[in-house]
Amino acid sequence: MLQIDLWKRVVIWLTIAVGLLLAMPNGFYTRVEQHNDAIKAIEAGADTTENREQAALWPDILPSGLVNLGLDLRGGAHLLAEVKLADVYAARMEALWPDVRDVLRPERETVGTIRLQPSAPGELRVRISNPDGMVRALELVRGLAQPVVSLTGAGATDLDVRAEDSDIVVTLSEAEQQATDERTMQQSLEIIRRRIDEVGTREPTIQRQGSERILIQVPGIGSAAELKEIIGTTAQLTFQPVVGRASSADATAGVGNEILPSLDEEGVFYILESVPVVTGEELVDAQPSFDQNGSPAVNFRFNPGGARKFGDYTAANIGTLFAIVLDAEVISAPRIQSHIPGGSGIITGQFTVEEATNLAVLLRAGALPAGLEFLEERTIGPELGQDSIDAGKVATIVAFVAVLVFMALSYGLFGLFANVALIINIVLIFGLLSLIGATLTLPGIAGIVLTVGMAVDANVLIFERIREELRTARGPARAIELGYEKALSAIIDANITTFITAVILYVMGSGPVRGFAITLGLGILTSVFTAIFVTRLLIVMWFERRRPKKIEV
Structure with missing residues (x-):
């Protein structure tokens, strides 16, 4: 039937x-879209009359x-960025200097004095005063090498150590460079995706092109410049000891130090130790807030490892200046008044509410492991x-x-x-x-x-x-x-x-x-x-x- x-x-x-x-x-596309955007804004803390009116639509x-709607239907921004992988090699070598110094110090009778020398990018050059101790020095530095964490680099170590006259020259091995390139590209893709998604854009296309390029297409963005403001900064936050102040960038910093400008004080430069005490990679949270004077600021919190290092340093250096550095600019250099346990703190500066919110977003997403060079940018109207x-x-x-x-x-x-x-x-x-x-x-x-x-x-x-x-x-x-x-x-x-x-x-x-x-x-x-x-x-x-x-x- x-x-x-x-x-x-x-x-x-x-x-x-x-x-x-x-x-x-x-x-009812426009009406619903305004409703959705208003709901997200209210949930983020912007409970204004305008947002409530749009939420009621x-x-x-x-x-x-x-x-x-995709980029071809809605319009938006298109960027092609190249990741500066060489920056990662240079950062790795800079961070290795304290370990090399600490491993050679107990052997001063054999190797003599230890001095950091000017080095090419991606290379660490250390001079010892006693060439007869070079064999022992090379043995100690090679002991710092770790196995390469990758399938293609199985059995290899991450450091190449050689002697040139009285200098110990340390570079990343070829296997480690390949593994680092892969990790850097994957990390860059993920961080860019988190940054773009968190600021409320819709359905971005973020994909790798070739060995060191990233294609970024975001519908609904007004211009390529606006998109670059979201992702163009590396947002590398570091906490570095202050050696002194200078009036120009041409002042002598000394080996192992660097000169960075102040963000708030025009014409003021700080001489800092190059190796940071704590980095933004050890941050677990960052939220916009207000300081004791009611000015916009950013609260931050470290993971247990970062909290321990932060607490130990503040306890041992009460009365000294401690610089908070964001993307090679000193945004604040407060004096350590007391021991700061718990790994929590606040970043103050001449921020607007929007700048504090964006800074918190960038810090939560994490620092880009390397800088980006934008090779192509265009806006689709x-x-x-x-x-x-x-x-x-x-x-x-x-x-x-x-x-x-x-x-x-x-x-x-x-x-x-x-x-x-x-x-x-x-x-x-x-x-x-x-x-x-x-x-x-x-x-x-x-x-x-x-x-x-x-x-x-x-x-x-x-x-x-x-x-x-x-x-x-x-x-x-x-x-x-x-x-x-x-x-x-x-x-x-x-x-x-x-x-x-x-x-x-x-x-x-x-x-x-x-x-x-x-x-x-x-x-x-x-x-x-x-x-x-x-x-x-x-x-x-x-x-x-x-x-x-x-x-x-």
């Missing part, structure tokens, strides 16, 4: 209703998920995105209308049922895209247009099969039932092969290719659902109501 159980009917209609509810916010009881949207709309509407007309002319009333299912199909696609927070790009629109054409394939197979069954003089009910049963295997086989293609495109592709794969894959799922269940339910409901003795497909 041609019938569908009540529970199946309820499930089908419920699925359609949920899809319609999820897709509905996209019909959309009822909280309704879904507020939107289909994110919203008007270009609007042109793409308009072109996509026209293509979708033309394809949609053409399919509706074809189905109505070819299959009559049954074609109208297929057309209703096609409309429901599009609604379900947008509902699923909103549910998973997918990004819609121009190739994604192409996937939807392709889905419109493919969506009726299953119905064509079913209707043609019903026609064949009617020619065998079967009754209309039996012909419809057999039409769905015998066409099912062909429908499943055809859509599975296309779905496999969509999965491969998603796994192997990136960016816009993935956008196409997502819409195509979701379109296949919704097409099969609407063809097998929705059109059948519509036909059964019509048949139960009319009870025709004869039908024409």
Whole structure:
């Protein structure tokens, strides 16, 4: 018998209703977007009247998920950055000097005096006064080497140590450089992603290109300069001992020291020890706040290791200046008044509220392990995105209308049922895209247009099969039932092969290719659902109501 159980009917209609509810916010895109942004701002602490008014633009009881628009539809910023990997080698060698000094000090009778020499970037050069102790010195320094942590560097150590006259020269081994490059690129990708996501932008494309470049595309950003302000700084926070003050950057700093300008005091420079006591890598939290005078500031907290070093240093150096350095600028140089246990503190300076908030974001995300050089930057204007949207709309509407007309002319009333299912199909696609927070790009629109054409394939197979069954003089009910049963295997086989293609495109592709794969894959799922269940339910409901003795497909 041609019938569908009540529970199946309820499930089908419920699925359609949920899809319609999820897709509905996209019909009020600007209003819902303002509501979502206001909610995020309120949750972040900006509970202003304006934000509350925008939050009220959309009822909280309704879904507020939107289909994110990609860079080609919304406009935004595009950057191609090169990671300065050599900076990492130089930082590693600078940080190694205290360890080399400490391991050679007990052997002064053998190696003589130990002096740090000016070194090339990525190289540590230490001079000993007694060349006869060079063999012992090399042995001690080589003892500092650690195994390389990588699959390709198995069995190798991270340091190359050699002698040049009276100098010990230390560099990173080739295996360690390769492992460091890989770690640096992965860390840079993750930190850039965290920074961009935390400041509220939508669906950025952040991917590695080649061995040392990163492609960054962010929809909704007003300009490339604005994007560079978010990610362009390394946000390297260090706490360094102050040796003295100077009036110019050309003053003599001494070996092992550096001269950095003051952020707040124009014309003032600080001479600091190059090796920091604590670094931003040991921070576990940073939050915007206000100091005792009501000025914007940033509270910070170290992990146990950083808290111990911070506490030990403040206890041993009461009365001395201690510089807080951010990206090679001294933002504050307070005098240590007492022992500071617990690893918590506050960064003060001439900040605005926005600057303090952004600084906290950068510190929470972590320091970029190396600087970035921007090789390419451009801004895609919203008007270009609007042109793409308009072109996509026209293509979708033309394809949609053409399919509706074809189905109505070819299959009559049954074609109208297929057309209703096609409309429901599009609604379900947008509902699923909103549910998973997918990004819609121009190739994604192409996937939807392709889905419109493919969506009726299953119905064509079913209707043609019903026609064949009617020619065998079967009754209309039996012909419809057999039409769905015998066409099912062909429908499943055809859509599975296309779905496999969509999965491969998603796994192997990136960016816009993935956008196409997502819409195509979701379109296949919704097409099969609407063809097998929705059109059948519509036909059964019509048949139960009319009870025709004869039908024409």
